[in-house]
Amino acid sequence: MVSFTLNSKRVTVEADPSTPLLWVVRDHVGLTGTKYGCGAGLCGACTVHLDGVAVRACQTQASSVEGRTVVTIEGLAENASHPLQKAWIAEQVPQCGYCQSGQIMKAAELLKSNPRPSRAQIVEHMDGNICRCGTYNRIIAAIQRASREA
Amino acid sequence: MTMIDTNISRRSVLAGLSGMTFCLALGTDGARLVSDAEANTLANAHITPWVRIAPDGTITIYTAGAEMGQGSMTSLPLIVSEEMDADWSKVVLEWAPADEKVYGYKNPFADNRLMWIVGSRAVQLYYPDLRMAGAQVRKVLLMNAAQKWGVDAGSLKTEPSVVINPANGTRLSYGEIATFGTIPATLPAVDPKELKARKDFRLIGKPMPRRDVPAKVNGTAQYAIDVKLPGMVYASTLHSPVHSAGPGIWDPGKQEQHAEPEKWNDAEVKALKGVIDVVKLSNGLAVVADHFETAKAGRDALKVTWKKAKADGYNSDRALDDYVRIHADPNAQTQTLEAKGDVKAAFAGAAKTYHAEFRSDYGYHAQMEPLNAVVRISEDGRSAEVWEGSQAPDESRKAVAKALGLANEQVTFNQCYLGGGFGRRSLGDYAAECATIAKAVKRPVKLIWTREEDIAQGMFRPQSFQCLEAATDASGKVTGWKHCVVGDGEFLLITGIKIPYYGVPNQHIERRGVSHGVKLKHWRAVGHVFNTFAIESLVDQMAVDQGIDPIAFRIERMGLVPKGRKVFEKVAEMSDWNAKRPDGRALGISITERSGSLGAGVVEISLDRASGKIRVHKVWVAVDGGVIVQPESARHNVESAIIYGLSSVLHERVSIKDGAVEQSNFHDYNLMRMSDVPEELHVQFVDVDTRPTGLGEIGNPFIGAAISNAFFRLTGKRLPHLPFTPERVKEVLKA
Numbered sequence: 014m015v016s017f018t019l020n021s022k023r024v025t026v027e028a029d030p031s032t033p034l035l036w037v038v039r040d041h042v043g044l045t046g047t048k049y050g051c052g053a054g055l056c057g058a059c060t061v062h063l064d065g066v067a068v069r070a071c072q073t074q075a076s077s078v079e080g081r082t083v084v085t086i087e088g089l090a091e092n093a094s095h096p097l098q099k100a101w102i103a104e105q106v107p108q109c110g111y112c113q114s115g116q117i118m119k120a121a122e123l124l125k126s127n128p129r130p131s132r133a134q135i136v137e138h139m140d141g142n143i144c145r146c147g148t149y150n151r152i153i154a155a156i157q158r159a160s161r162e163a
Numbered sequence: 164m165t166m167i168d169t170n171i172s173r174r175s176v177l178a179g180l181s182g183m184t185f186c187l188a189l190g191t192d193g194a195r196l197v198s199d200a201e202a203n204t205l206a207n208a209h210i211t212p213w214v215r216i217a218p219d220g221t222i223t224i225y226t227a228g229a230e231m232g233q234g235s236m237t238s239l240p241l242i243v244s245e246e247m248d249a250d251w252s253k254v255v256l257e258w259a260p261a262d263e264k265v266y267g268y269k270n271p272f273a274d275n276r277l278m279w280i281v282g283s284r285a286v287q288l289y290y291p292d293l294r295m296a297g298a299q300v301r302k303v304l305l306m307n308a309a310q311k312w313g314v315d316a317g318s319l320k321t322e323p324s325v326v327i328n329p330a331n332g333t334r335l336s337y338g339e340i341a342t343f344g345t346i347p348a349t350l351p352a353v354d355p356k357e358l359k360a361r362k363d364f365r366l367i368g369k370p371m372p373r374r375d376v377p378a379k380v381n382g383t384a385q386y387a388i389d390v391k392l393p394g395m396v397y398a399s400t401l402h403s404p405v406h407s408a409g410p411g412i413w414d415p416g417k418q419e420q421h422a423e424p425e426k427w428n429d430a431e432v433k434a435l436k437g438v439i440d441v442v443k444l445s446n447g448l449a450v451v452a453d454h455f456e457t458a459k460a461g462r463d464a465l466k467v468t469w470k471k472a473k474a475d476g477y478n479s480d481r482a483l484d485d486y487v488r489i490h491a492d493p494n495a496q497t498q499t500l501e502a503k504g505d506v507k508a509a510f511a512g513a514a515k516t517y518h519a520e521f522r523s524d525y526g527y528h529a530q531m532e533p534l535n536a537v538v539r540i541s542e543d544g545r546s547a548e549v550w551e552g553s554q555a556p557d558e559s560r561k562a563v564a565k566a567l568g569l570a571n572e573q574v575t576f577n578q579c580y581l582g583g584g585f586g587r588r589s590l591g592d593y594a595a596e597c598a599t600i601a602k603a604v605k606r607p608v609k610l611i612w613t614r615e616e617d618i619a620q621g622m623f624r625p626q627s628f629q630c631l632e633a634a635t636d637a638s639g640k641v642t643g644w645k646h647c648v649v650g651d652g653e654f655l656l657i658t659g660i661k662i663p664y665y666g667v668p669n670q671h672i673e674r675r676g677v678s679h680g681v682k683l684k685h686w687r688a689v690g691h692v693f694n695t696f697a698i699e700s701l702v703d704q705m706a707v708d709q710g711i712d713p714i715a716f717r718i719e720r721m722g723l724v725p726k727g728r729k730v731f732e733k734v735a736e737m738s739d740w741n742a743k744r745p746d747g748r749a750l751g752i753s754i755t756e757r758s759g760s761l762g763a764g765v766v767e768i769s770l771d772r773a774s775g776k777i778r779v780h781k782v783w784v785a786v787d788g789g790v791i792v793q794p795e796s797a798r799h800n801v802e803s804a805i806i807y808g809l810s811s812v813l814h815e816r817v818s819i820k821d822g823a824v825e826q827s828n829f830h831d832y833n834l835m836r837m838s839d840v841p842e843e844l845h846v847q848f849v850d851v852d853t854r855p856t857g858l859g860e861i862g863n864p865f866i867g868a869a870i871s872n873a874f875f876r877l878t879g880k881r882l883p884h885l886p887f888t889p890e891r892v893k894e895v896l897k898a
Binding site: 028029032033036039040041043044045046047048049050051052053055056058085086087093098101102105106107108109110111112113114117136137139140141142143144145146147148149150151152153 | 231232233372373375376377378379380381382383384385386388389391397436454455456529530531532533580581582583584585611613614795796799800802803804805806807810828829830834835836837838840841844
């Protein structure tokens, strides 16, 4: 059994402590915006915030989030109103869309600590998140737009 | 449970509401629009609603455009709406049912209909039928308004979702007409001349936002992997690591193409926590458990002895060497693909001949969403439902029906968003596998392939060896052309090998086939990747040898068609082709062709000689794709293929040793990341009024040759083997 705060709500889940947070969030709780891509911490599709820090949910054991705060794409902002989410629509970033929850969560971590990142800082921060459709240049444009408009 | 997000409504919306429904009916001449009344007279006809107008003005349109990021889900109903003159803001989309006889496009290669969203076909092949369908609906609305007002329908016009009488300014909205309108027994015919002229388009060619985007930024977009059913259990599979495929695309229907499990630690795995069952499949085992993590733990604990497989002992590097011998063997079996003029005479009388050889490795789709499906079988076993993100819902439905011994009509297919397709998601093999598991455990099942499984069971772009020869006459004109490709994969190997864009009078193009037992499949532009690379590398080699600008060489000495000349001239202008580049940078150029579209691309590269790393800084592509239905999304589609192409050409390599794929995840199958992406991508479409052609893959084929040709300008050396990994680049530099 694991208890933690998920998107501002206290949740208690009957899962083995070794269960990856990814499956706790997706299957046990039912929030499916966080995606399974590689299961090995290599692609970033499962990126969520743990106490405000972007982590790979597939590499985070349920036991390690006990009592802590997890935010997923569903809880990033009310009504998808985060400047990044608006910028993602304005720049028409997603194609297949599968990696984009992870991209947005990773980008949100950046803007929180660095509201005006340079292009190089964006690239460095986002380099661990794979987008197979190759939307990288629009991701950069959307982060820059969110940075301007926030 | 609800399956549909905010932008695509539930099919039930169509049922039991008042308003007008336009039906698509299957006749002897294929599908066409009919009215309700006529539909009722069509004995045993298969009738399904296509467009519905509700009294509140909401227009519901089915979309057959499987959505994997390319935008077809939006563009197909947009085409209907254009000719209907619908108010796009009032249009809601629903997935078309998986019934190809009604919702398919006409197969260009056979006398049937298909829903396969492959080969960049969606807009290209649905365009004429959907325009006609939209125009017919508009005509019916006009007729109803005319009748109500007692005027001639020909005197009326429409604005988005409104019929207007210009004589007195009176207006009737489509929603209002729906409250009293009737549909004539025979729908009015539409002459193609009555379709809108391009200048009158309100939607086509305008920057329209894609309908799927909002759901993809807030986590609500529904992929099959997200589906959850009451009582559902999870399955994780382990397949034979060695493939047993026949030639061509893997045929899961053939038992000899499966390597069966012989012995495994059944009791040990079944005793694991959460494990419900271990199901034997024709080519693997499925561990079924209460959760995915327990199913996967069971899968990871499997110890299996496999029966003999066709690819046992296969080594892909060795095979490439064998290909060279097959090419040299005068008795090798050969399929002639093109025989034009007198090649022998052209070479015998040549002023000069050229020769080049190339190799390419296997490529993996690497779609971000690992393959998965959900299947629920009814208690009586007489019907089933499947949830999948499929490029070919019709094929998937068939595959599931076959696996369960049901008729196609007994299977309901629920389309989901595709987390990438690239040609892999059109076989329904994993949906059928899920159905087999669901039948065995008598519970709804979600099957998810691990990433490791997704790679090990990949269906790859085939590897190849190619030998090309060209002959020129005294004036430098290319008079003879020979191209031989050797490899597995039959027709997958030969896409893009012909050169209809060049006017070379004497040509011989052939394939020499082998079969290794490795699963192969369509892959974003498949054969174009290595064939265009080889063709355009040799073209550049000749241009350099003759000391002529490569664009001029194509026009003057290869008889480049006018359509090709236009795209080369455009890309030259876009890239400022003749301008000097900074030191250490060079440009390379290549033609690109796929699915009826023709283009030209330029790359600007630099090279780190110490590491062997090629960096692509800028890319320019000019494309003739006919009328562009959604310019923004079309441009994004081409950009996507550019990155996909760059990634494959610079980074991606599948190798097979002792019959098994050596790569297992994204640490050793390297995909392009943000830090390697060009700083600039420029895509432009030639302004033409011809029928749309395919755009999903056109951004890909030119990449290999453009980079290699730029590399030659930097180093004086050519890159003969795809991908251009740093190790290979260093070898070339040393040689």
